[in-house]
Structure formats: C-alpha cells, structure tokens
Amino acid sequence: MVDGVRHYDAIVIGAGLSGLVAAGLLAEAGARVYLIAKGGGFLHFTSGCVDVWGDGTPNPRASVTRVSRELPNHPYARAGTESLEKGVAFFSHVMADAGYPFEGSLDRIRLMPTAIGSVRATCLTPATMSAGDLVDTAPTLIAGFSNYRDFYPPYLAANLRRQASINVTGAYLDLPHLHGRKHLLSTDLAHDFGNAQFREEVGRNVRRILGGAERVGFPAVLGGERAQEVSTHLQTLIQSSVFEISTLPPSVPGIRLHTILRRSLTRRRVRVEIGFWTGGRIVGTRAESLVVRSAGHETTYTADCFVLATGGTGGGGIRAFPDGRLQETVFDLPVRGPNDRNAWARAEFLSADPQPYSEIGLGVDARLRPLDRSDRAIENVFVTASNLPGWDPVRERSGEGVALATGWRVAREALDLLGLRSESTPVTARAQS
C-alpha cells in the first residue's frame, strides 16, 4: 500500500504571525488550506504587541513610506505600503472579534515600559496594555508577585524613573494564595487570574499599597484570551487604570495571539498540524509537494501554491552550518548572504549599523516568489517575513509589521494564482464567533 496524497489549494509552512495571517486570509477567501509547522509557533516568544517601526521617529507610517523609498530590498518596499495597512486591519479584526481588541494607530508610536524598565517603541498594543503608554506621565505603581521570576518591580520602577522621568514605584504582592506554590511561570499566573477570587485577593492587596498612583502596571499575566474581561474586572476592584507589561517567555500576550489566530483557522476549516519536519519537492519552476514524516510512514501533500513562512535563520527556515553554508530547509532553495561564518556579525553585538546576517535570506521577485539557482522564479511559492533578506526586526523594531505586510501580500498573490481573489476580501475580514 502506498502512502496517501492529500491535495489542498494552499499549504502554509510555519505558524508564526505571517503564516497564521496568510492562512487566515486564504481560508476566508474560500481556499482549502493546510498549515504545518515544526514547533509550537514563534508567537509564544513575542511581546504580543505590533511593532511597525521603532527607531525613535514618531510616525511609523511615515517611516515605512521612507524606508520603502530608500531601501528597495526591504520587505516593506517589496510588499508595498498598502499591504501593511491591510495586514494590520485583518489582524485587528480577528483580535477584536475574539474579544481581545488592539489599540493604537499606524500614525503614532506607543512608548511602552519593558519588564526591565526600559522604554520600547511599538505601534499597536492590546487594549490591556494601553494605559501603560509613557506618553502619559500619570503617577504609576508597578506590582509584581513574590514567587514569580523575571519581573522585579523595584528594579523596573527605578529604571523607568531614570528613563521616562515619571513618578513610579514598584512593589511585590505577597499573596497567601501563592504561598507554598512552585516557582511560578507567567502561564501559571495567567491561569490563576482566570479565577475571580484570586483577582479579588490581588485587588485588595493592591488597594493597600496604591498610594497616589493613578495606574497600576502588572506583568502581562492577566488571564488567557479573556484578558480584556480580567483587566476590566481588576480596574473595578482597584478603582484605577490597569495595564500589562510584556514579560520574558513564556509570553502570555504572545500566546494569546497564537491561540486566537489558530482558533480562527480551525473555525475556517484550516487543518493545522504542529510538530513535524518536512521536505518539499520542486519540479522545474513549480513546487509540487510536501512530504511529512508521519509516524511509521510518510504522508505526501500536494497543493496549487505554497507559502514559505518558516522564519529564516532564527525560526528554522534557513539553516546555517558550521562551515558557513546556508540552506533553506523545505525546498532547498538558494540562500543569499555571506557564506563566511565570520562575516555574519559585527564585532559589536548591539551595533547601530545593520548586522550582515540581516542580509541572509531568499532571493525573490517582485511578487515575493523565490528564485532558484538559475534566478528563475518558482511560480507557486511565496515567501514571507524572516525568510526575506534586507531587514533586521531587532534593530528596526519592525517584526510584526513586516510579518503582517508580507503575510497579507503573499495571501493576495496566492489568491490571484488560485483565481479566488475578490476585491473586498481582505478588508471585510471577520472571524466567525
């Protein structure tokens, strides 16, 4: 008996932001989609905010327009500015429909405190973080939990006082509920915050130390996907504004995005497969199939088009070997970039100049289709985000913006190819509820 062959309109490889969004857009337009990823998805490691451009300039949209003009190889330039706007609109719709609304605008940065009290420029944040915008200088209390690591309120407050010149103090809550517990992860606390009695205990303890603070910052653990409800309840209990601050992984706001996006996919009958390594096959200039190493035997999937959202060097989409060789891990497409290992990074770890490794990525044509070794475009494969060269999400603070822009753009390209595109599609985005 030979193995089965499954056929889909589109196969999306990767469960990061660009892959999940591309899959959602495709499914919404009526495509049959299969999404496969070899791990639980990159969103678990992200802040849960939407960074667009954070070099200190006040207007992200204007920065993106400038970057698109000045750096023709930047993914923003390749995707087009319309893509960013539409990608962000789709994302915001899905989140709002799940009861986890995002706030902010492409025309203004938000300055958010980090877990170490530095100031970080982002663009959109979940509403549960909004009150933390440091444009507002209201007196602030930062509250942490005595047996939760990686979040130290006094340290955070001291740093923030220096960096943002606001009146801020930090304190640990020593809650009877948490006595005798194991050392807590953010996910454990998020689970506890799902419980109204726990919230009441937190509320009582915060009231006691509130002083003159007009807002209270917590580590981002205020419940799972129902964080909006949890945070509203806390505001009532404390009688002051409440906001979340992104934490080190496991990052609950990142997990929420993953959960909400993935749920919107299963509701649109996208098959989501997590945990398997794959290899793809290209014949001539067309990708034909993807082989999944299933238990006991292999399963082959075919599709009319493929979205390669495998996350570049950081996400496993591009593998770097000790000898400097770079390999694209699904289709073995040629990788651009320095293949001398010593030339990958500057001597200064946090250099203000671009790191050479940000030039590592796949060569693509104007439609984000990868180029083969003879520079011919693979006609039914589309490349997103970190698989593209010419940008650095860390230095630019542009990770989610690029993921949403390229995710939207490849979905449109794929829908054109499938003949499924309707003009209104991506903007009428609505998650089923």
Place this chain on the structure above:
Amino acid sequence: MSVADFPAFEAHRIELSTDACIKCNVCQSYCPVSNVTDLFPGPKYVGPQAQRLRIGPSVDHSVDYCSGCTVCTRVCPSGVRIAELNSRARAAMVRARGGPSLRDRLIARPELMGQLSRPFAPLVNYTLQNRLFRLALQAVLRIDARSPMPTFSRRSFRAWHRRYPYRSDRKVAYFYACSTEYYEPELGEKAVKVLERNGYQTLLPPQNCCGLPLISNGDYAAARTYAQRNIRRLLPMARAGIPIVATSTSCSLTLKQYYRDLLDIRTEEADLVASNVFDICEFLRILYERGQMNLDFGEVDLEVAYHAPCQLKSHGIGRPALDLMELVPGLLPIEMDAECCGTAGTYGYKREKYDIAMKVGETLFEQIADTGAPVSSCDSETCRWQIEHGTHRPSLHPIEILLQGYEGKA
C-alpha cells in the same frame, strides 16, 4: 558530518536530543498538566533539565505526574523528544522501585482484566457500578471511585466476526485492540461494516494488547514482550502487503512508533509492520484520494464537536476523521482546539491523578458544551469515556458516525 551520522547516535537519539534544548519554555506553556497543578513542574524541568542529572538513580519523582499526552514533543521547535525522555525516566524510576505497584500492574493489563471478567461480565459490571465497591477499590487499590469505568461486554468481537459472512478479494487486517474485544464490540462491528461498504473484507490476525498501558505505567519489560508477540503475529500481514488498520489511534501509534522509539525494537520486521499500520480513517482517506471510496452517504443532519486526541496528533497525518466526516452531506463536524481531554489512558483513573485529569479536561468540556452539538467525537476510547464523563453527552468514534451516513439515518 554531524553527530546524527554516528551509528551510536541512533540508539541514543532520544537522550541526545536533550542537548538541543534552548530553554525556550514553549513546552511549559503548552503542557496541560503543569498548567493546572503544582505537583508537576512541567516538561522542561522534568525532561531536558533533569535529564542532565540522570546518570544514576532517579532524580525527579515528579516525572510520574507526566500524563504522556506528548504535546511537549510536538511543540518543541528544537526537536527535543521531551515526552519520550519522560516516559523513559518513569520506566527507570519504576524499575528502581522494583516494578509497578499492584494497581498499576492491573490497570496496565486491560486484556487480562477482560479475559478474567468476561465469564462473569454482568456480575462484574454490577459490582463496578456499586458505589461501595468502588470506594473499597479506591481504598485498597487507589483507583478513583469517580473515574469513568467502562463496562465489560459479554459478547466477544472475535466471536461475532467469525460468523460475519462478507468476503472480498480486497482485504485489510484489523487491529481491533482490547477495548473493542472486551468493552465496545459494537465499534468493531461498525468498523467491519464501514470497511465492507468500501469493498474490503476484514481479517482478524491473532493479536494482543499493544502494550501502551504498560509503557505508560513504566513497565517496559512487559511491554517489550507484548510488542515482540504482536510484531510476530502481524508480520505475515505486512509481508503479504495487507494494510493493518486500527480504530484506536493510541494503539496504532504504539505499533507505528513507540515499539521503535521507546522500546528500542529496531528490527526490519518491526519497521515493516510499523509502515503497514494505518489509522482506520487514514486508510479510508487514502481510498478517497484514489477515487476508491464509497461516497454513497445518506443525509446526516448532525453537528459533531470533534476532538483530535493527543496520540492522533502525534501520528502527523492531519485530521483524517474530519476529512471523512466532511464528506457526509448534512454532517457538520466542528474541530475543538483544547489540547487534551486529561485522561491520557490510565492516568485519570488513579486516585492521586483524577482531579488533575478533570481539570485538564475542563477547557475541552466547556468548548464542547459551547458548540451546543448533541454529540462529540474522538478517535481514542479512553478519551471518549472521559469526554462523556465530563460533558454528560455521548461521544462517538468517527467510524460510528460514518456508518450512520452509509445507513442514511441520523
């Protein structure tokens, strides 16, 4: 040349995968057990972190609270075989203690329980429904009195099958598993009928329990004996190119993968058997893809809340049951996204673990209730029993729903 190219690597692939851990914590955030109890610190701590210290005696007894749902292994972006590390660590701990407890020896042998109970099925069932007896069982053996104990069937599936007349040139071998023979013979009967509707005659090669309950309870030595016997018994089918189908996704995963990966049975024979095993829905989906599936379904006006069990997800074959149910006109399967029902085979039956299993299952139970669907569906038997227990509504195997389609009635 990488470490993977050394021959010794293959034999230690699971232990060596520890070194790939980058402490990213994604396994921690997915683990359904550590998310609801402090008794289990979580897969990262018990898996790759404790593994570095396991050179002599067992260092971390909390590994016993791992339910074996396997989500950690699937979500690990670095390829660490966390669930497998935990399973082996538990086996080493059990070995060091001189073997499993009496309870674990008993509940790990559903086949033996079935054989002993069948002649007295009505009496045994009556006794098992008796609250006082269950409390006594809980006191003596620490089997939780609230756990959803299946009832023993008086009928034998094999005996039913002997008299079943359908013959065809196209044949499949059916690994029906203990639950079909001793608890749910009707599921086996329905599977035979669905296969018949597709022109396949079902053969029942001699077989025994797959051994997964023994693996889960840390008794690798006994599991290996079971495994060797199954491989010997199923080999003629595999050699003849007859597909071996199974209605329990946990048993089929054991045959496909655990014999090799956990029990270290790496023979050509074992691999041949493994590559010939198919989940029954996976098999039917292959027929569909080849244009050979019977699509003569009647209308089934039914909403079904479908839960893909953990072990099915570890097959890496997508959602074959959903693919098939979507072929039935009128049928509306809705996929749940909660990771786990909590019971994980025998885990939820244990006195010290019942509450954890129910807490894990809560998310799934709520999701199923929220759909308003009158029935749920799942491919593994203990999960179905747990889901029925937690949702108070029937949970069916996808094959039972397909047969409704063939028989044209809801």
